[in-house]
Amino acid sequence: MPMNPSTGARLRLLVGKVGLDGHDRGAKIIARALRDAGFEVIYTGLHQTPEMVVATALQEDVDAVSLSILSGAHNTLFPRVIELLKKAGVAVPVFGGGIIPEEDIPRLRKAGVKAVFTPGTSTQEVIDWVKTHIRPRNEATPSRSPRPQSAARRGTARGRKTPRR
Amino acid sequence: MKPNGTGVLTRRRTRREWEEESLNPVLKKSPERMQEFTTLSGVPVERLATPENLEGWDPGEKLSLPGEYPFTRGPHPTMYRGRLWTMRQFSGFGTARDTNRRYRYLLDHGQTGLSVAFDMPTLMGLDSDDPRSEGEVGREGVAIDTLADMETLFHEIPLSSVSTSMTINAPAAVLLAMYLAVARKQGVPWPQVRGTIQNDILKEYIAQKEWIFPPRPSLRIIVDMIAFCTRQVPLWNTVSISGYHIREAGSTAAQELAFTLADGIGYVQACVEAGQNVDDFAPRLSFFFNAHSDFFEEIAKFRAARRIWAKVMRERFRAKDPRSWMLRTHAQTAGCSLTAQQPHNNIVRVALQALSAVLGGTQSLHTNSMDETLGLPTEKAVTIALRTQQILAEESGVASTIDPLGGSYFVESLTDTLEKEALSLIASIDRMGGIVAAIEQGFPQREIAEASFRYQQQLEREEKIMVGVNRYREGTDARIDVLKIPATVEPTQIRHLKQVRKRRNPIAHRNALEELLRCAKAGENLMPAMVNAVEAYASVGEICTTLKAPFGEYREEKTYF
Numbered sequence: 001m002p003m004n005p006s007t008g009a010r011l012r013l014l015v016g017k018v019g020l021d022g023h024d025r026g027a028k029i030i031a032r033a034l035r036d037a038g039f040e041v042i043y044t045g046l047h048q049t050p051e052m053v054v055a056t057a058l059q060e061d062v063d064a065v066s067l068s069i070l071s072g073a074h075n076t077l078f079p080r081v082i083e084l085l086k087k088a089g090v091a092v093p094v095f096g097g098g099i100i101p102e103e104d105i106p107r108l109r110k111a112g113v114k115a116v117f118t119p120g121t122s123t124q125e126v127i128d129w130v131k132t133h134i135r136p137r138n139e140a141t142p143s144r145s146p147r148p149q150s151a152a153r154r155g156t157a158r159g160r161k162t163p164r165r
Numbered sequence: 166m167k168p169n170g171t172g173v174l175t176r177r178r179t180r181r182e183w184e185e186e187s188l189n190p191v192l193k194k195s196p197e198r199m200q201e202f203t204t205l206s207g208v209p210v211e212r213l214a215t216p217e218n219l220e221g222w223d224p225g226e227k228l229s230l231p232g233e234y235p236f237t238r239g240p241h242p243t244m245y246r247g248r249l250w251t252m253r254q255f256s257g258f259g260t261a262r263d264t265n266r267r268y269r270y271l272l273d274h275g276q277t278g279l280s281v282a283f284d285m286p287t288l289m290g291l292d293s294d295d296p297r298s299e300g301e302v303g304r305e306g307v308a309i310d311t312l313a314d315m316e317t318l319f320h321e322i323p324l325s326s327v328s329t330s331m332t333i334n335a336p337a338a339v340l341l342a343m344y345l346a347v348a349r350k351q352g353v354p355w356p357q358v359r360g361t362i363q364n365d366i367l368k369e370y371i372a373q374k375e376w377i378f379p380p381r382p383s384l385r386i387i388v389d390m391i392a393f394c395t396r397q398v399p400l401w402n403t404v405s406i407s408g409y410h411i412r413e414a415g416s417t418a419a420q421e422l423a424f425t426l427a428d429g430i431g432y433v434q435a436c437v438e439a440g441q442n443v444d445d446f447a448p449r450l451s452f453f454f455n456a457h458s459d460f461f462e463e464i465a466k467f468r469a470a471r472r473i474w475a476k477v478m479r480e481r482f483r484a485k486d487p488r489s490w491m492l493r494t495h496a497q498t499a500g501c502s503l504t505a506q507q508p509h510n511n512i513v514r515v516a517l518q519a520l521s522a523v524l525g526g527t528q529s530l531h532t533n534s535m536d537e538t539l540g541l542p543t544e545k546a547v548t549i550a551l552r553t554q555q556i557l558a559e560e561s562g563v564a565s566t567i568d569p570l571g572g573s574y575f576v577e578s579l580t581d582t583l584e585k586e587a588l589s590l591i592a593s594i595d596r597m598g599g600i601v602a603a604i605e606q607g608f609p610q611r612e613i614a615e616a617s618f619r620y621q622q623q624l625e626r627e628e629k630i631m632v633g634v635n636r637y638r639e640g641t642d643a644r645i646d647v648l649k650i651p652a653t654v655e656p657t658q659i660r661h662l663k664q665v666r667k668r669r670n671p672i673a674h675r676n677a678l679e680e681l682l683r684c685a686k687a688g689e690n691l692m693p694a695m696v697n698a699v700e701a702y703a704s705v706g707e708i709c710t711t712l713k714a715p716f717g718e719y720r721e722e723k724t725y726f
Contacts, residue, residue, distance in 0.1 A: 020285035020301050022374025025415050025501075028614050029621050035726040045721035046374050047289070049297060056723060071285065072540065073300040099505070099538060101647070119505045119538065120634045122625045 011134055012040040014062040016053040018081070019071040022046055026098065027068035033123035034130065050080040057085065057092055064134045067096035074100050079111040092137060095129075097121065180215050188212075205459035205629065206417035207619070208582055214574035222577065227472070231567045235475035237468050237580070238568040239526040240491045245564035251529035252554045253330060253495065257282030257307035258541055259654045260661070261317035264307040268322060280330040280531070281318070282306035283340075288375045290336040292706030293658045303654035305541065306332075310662045310704045315343040316350065325353045329360035330405075330495075335377040337364040338386050339708050342695040345398065361402035361451060364390065367428040367600055368407050371609045372414035374721070377709055380601050382716035386691060387432060388439045393692035395446045403446065404432055405453045405495065411609075412455035413501045415617020418466045419583050421455060423590035424600075424609045426473055430591070431600035433482055443482045447489035456522035456530075457499040458514060464570055465579035467494065467525025473584055473591075496522035497531040503538045507633040508645050511535035516553050523557055524570055530554060540647040662704065669702035677701035678711050685715045 015031040017024055024046055031043045042060050044053055057065050065085070069077055078096065085092050097117030100108070105116045115129055178186070202210040211218070229235060232242035241247060256271075257264050268279050284306040286298035292310050293302045302308045309315060324347060333340045341362050348358050366383040369376045376383070387404065394401045408425035416424065429450065436446055454470065456463055474492040478484040498518035503511045512535050519532050532550040534542030542550070558564050570576040590612075597603045604610070623629040630636050677698040684694040698708055 020289050020291075020297065020375075021305075022369075022372075024374060025413075025617050029618055031724075031726045032614070032618050033621075041726035043724045043726060045723050047297075047721070071301065072304060076300050101539065120631075123621065124625060 010038060010040045011064075011130070011136065012042070012060065012062045013130070013134070014042050014044065014053070014057050014060060014065045016044045016048055016056070016065060016067045016081070017046050018048050018050060018053055018067055018069060018077045019073050020047060021071040023070040024068070026070070030066070030068065030097075030123060030126060033127060037127040037130075039130065050077060050084055053081055054084040054088060058088060058090065062092060063137045064093045064095065064130070067094065067098075069096060069098040069100070072099070074098060074108065075104060078108050078113050082112045090137075093134060095133075097126075180213075180217060204418070204462040204579075205457060205620075206419060206462060206616075208419070208462065208579070208586075211575075211578075214578055216574060218574050218578040222581075224572070227577070227581070228571055234479065234487065234490055236471040236491055238571050240471065240493055240528070244526065244567040245523075245558070246567070249558045249564060250523065250527055250554075251278060252551060252558075253278050253280050253529045253531055254547060254551060255280040255282050255330075255332065255497075255531050256547075257284075258305075258648070259303040259307065259650060260658055261307055261309065261314040263303075263654075265318050265320050265322070268318075272322065272327065278328045278330065279322075281332065283331075283333050284308045285375075287340075287705060288333060288335065290339075290377045290705055290709030292704050293655065293662055295706055300655075302658050304650050308654070308658045309340065309343070310658070310706070311665045311702050312343050312346055312699045313661065313665045313702065315340075315347050315699075319344075319347050319351075323353070324348045324351055325357050327359075331360065331362045334363055334366050334369050334373070335375055335383070336705055336709055337362050337366075338390055338691060338695050339699065339705050341390060341394075341401075342692065342699045345696055346700050355398045356400065358398055359400045361405050362390075363405045363407060363453070365404055365407045365428060365453075367431055367604065368410055368425070370604045370719070371411055371424055371428075372416075372613065373410040376719045378712065378716040379719045380604055382712075383719075384431070384435050384601065385688075388435050388441075389690045389692055391432070391436050391446050391449075392439065392441055393690055394449065395441070399449075401449065402451045403449050405451050406432065407453040409453050409455045409497055411613065412457060412499065414613050415501075415620060416613045417616050418457065418459070418462050419586035420590065420609070420612055420616060422466055422470055422473070422583060422587035423594070424613075425452065425454070426470065426477065426587065427591050427594045427600040427603070427609075429474065430477060430481070433478070434599065437482065443478075443484045444486040444489050447478060447482070447484055448486060448491075451528075452492055452494040454494055454496050454522075454527075455499050456496045456518040456525075456527075458502045458518060460517060460521050461570075461576055461579055462583070463518070463521035464525045465576055465583050467496070467522065467527060468568075468576075468580045469584040469587065470494065471526070472580075473587060493528045495529045495531070496525070496527040498522070498533045500533055500537060502631075503533060503535070504631060504633050505538045507639060508535050508539070510633055511538075512549060512553070515550060516557070519553055519557055520561075520563065523563055524568075526568060536645050536647060539645070541650070543646050543648050545646070665702055665704075673701040674703055678703055678707065681708065682711050682714065685712055 013034055015027050017027050031041045035041045044056050082094050093114045095115040100116055100118055108116055117126055204210060228237050231239040231244055256267060284303050285301040286293055287309050291298050293308050331340055345355060364387060370380055391403045394403045406425055406429040408421040411424050412421040437443055471492045475490040478490045484490060498515045502514055515532050522530050532553050534546035534550045536542050536546045594600055594603045624635055627635055681694040681698050684691050
């Protein structure tokens with residue numbers, strides 16, 4: 001199980017869905033696969049703005065942010081999330097995937113996106129990449145250890161709209 | 166005794182004898198390719214279907230005849246011999262002016278129906294100048310903010326002679342009101358207006374996720390629209406109950422059937438509870454299913470859908486009019502089956518899927534273009550997709566006889582299996598208190614997420630194959646052209662919207678929105694006030710914001726996995 005060696009806490013990942021489209025099939029599959037691989041995963045839910053994603057990333061104190069984008073707006077949304085994280089003064093790595101044409105990938109990499117996964121990528125490839133590339137971001141943060149593991153954490157924040165697993 | 170292929174007389178053997186004497190020795194020598202064969206959805210597939218599969222099966226009850234209850238063989242007595250299915254390709258992009266030009270081109274080339282694709286902000290009830298709309302205006306469909314855009318969209322298109330299909334859900338009432346307002350401006354009486362609006366909000370919570378209000382007030386708007394159309398726009402198809410998106414979100418074929426029909430049951434139930442007579446509105450409900458890649462499973466699905474719906478309408482809702490029992494459907498080939506890898510292969514996938522929809526007896530069909538995983542289709546790709554339908558219709562011979570697979574041991578038993586699985590899911594939903602309660606409990610959403618995760622695992626283990634993705638890969642994929650939406654669309658659309666806001670009568674606009682709010686709060690039918698509001702040039706965003714006050718907003722919360 002991927003652990004933070006000093007605190008024994010698991011890596012914490014945010015799966016974010018930005019934009020107006022409702023294509024959450026991929027985001028949910030990735031979230032579930034990462035969870036099954038032993039990571040702690042928070043899924044933002046649909047129709048998030050970059051500001052909302054960054055606010056959640058900070059609030060949840062995650063080690064990495066992954067974005068799922070299928071609307072074609074990746075060239076504006078990825079850089080904006082990265083820029084907002086920078087503005088907030090936190091160095092959280094950003095990666096992601098979706099329907100992203102090959103020719104856009106160099107530009108996204110240059111903008112600071114750590115990895116871009118395109119259709120056909122297996123969930124194992126993503127898991128392997130996370131295991132090798134994502135490190136606990138800030139081991140000294142006291143709020144991170146120990147992490148609450150109450151029943152509420154496993155379900156929906158308020159349990160109102162989203163299905164519980 | 167009968168002669169076999171070599172002319173030698175042999176005794177006719179039972180299936181059991183065949184298994185013992187012929188099959189087992191072969192299996193011992195060379196086992197089959199897989200331990201277990203299943204459909205794409207995981208339904209076990211037998212080696213061979215024989216008359217034993219249909220023991221006790223009564224063709225009179227299960228099949229009947231075309232145009233006769235329970236319509237397994239099709240809703241019409243002549244099917245494609247009388248009239249081919251409607252080839253309805255969905256389109257829309259950029260501004261209303263851009264799309265109007267495309268529609269007039271299509272109509273000039275013999276198309277008789279239009280099918281409008283709206284952009285994401287319109288689908289979500291947002292104006293083009295809303296900050297959340299940035300980057301999305303006109304990208305995946307046409308941008309409509311006010312009646313002025315709708316007037317442009319149908320400029321020089323007589324609404325008396327075209328039928329229009331509008332794919333919109335959460336703000337459907339606003340767009341229908343705009344369409345009716347355009348008809349009124351053109352002098353076309355509403356009883357002559359023909360078309361379909363998707364207007365299926367329940368599947369939005371289940372699968373497509375373009376919502377505005379919570380389920381219960383959303384359902385009330387739909388009940389209002391149905392009551393209004395029954396009285397004033399009698400030729401309008403009020404809801405296109407859609408399984409397409411449910412399947413695209415990763416459901417199985419049986420789940421697609423069950424959740425779609427359960428949504429249908431939800432709408433009928435709500436209208437009946439509101440005091441409407443079932444036979445007044447049910448004939449105007451239509452369906453929309455996915456045509457996915459498992460050829461026989463899809464054919465069986467269409468056939469099972471008609472049989473289940475006929476029984477539900479007749480037995481559960483006591484409908485008397487045969488048109489209320491009849492499931493008429495549109496179909497679209499499965500977008501999620503297309504691959505970005507080796508995109509030309511998609512042409513073949515689409516052809517097979519389209520054939521399954523035709524053999525399943527669809528009333529209209531959209532064939533996807535090979536480049537749709539990469540963006541909106543180019544004209545060339547759309548033409549190939551349309552030609553695919555024309556080849557099926559006019560070259561292949563499949564349209565010459567009705568339900569050619571009727572009576573096939575395999576297809577009939579698969580039809581029965583899908584029917585049984587779907588009915589059992591519908592029964593679970595009934596026990597939860599109906600589809601709205603099931604959605605609120607997240608039942609269909611969870612079932613679909615499970616199924617889509619299961620399929621992803623099967624792909625990764627190569628138990629299911631996608632050519633070019635997990636088998637027969639190539640290093641580099643062929644580059645194909647993709648349609649680019651010019652960057653000028655968004656600022657142009659925002660400028661139009663600002664001009665309309667400046668030009669309209671502010672008092673009429675304010676009064677119309679206040680009247681709409683009053684009707685919403687008082688529980689009066691919303692549609693007359695809605696038409697009044699769009700005629701005062703209130704925008705989609707303004708109307709939806711007004712209604713959020715009494716109805717509330719639906720939001721997906723974050724989830725801890």
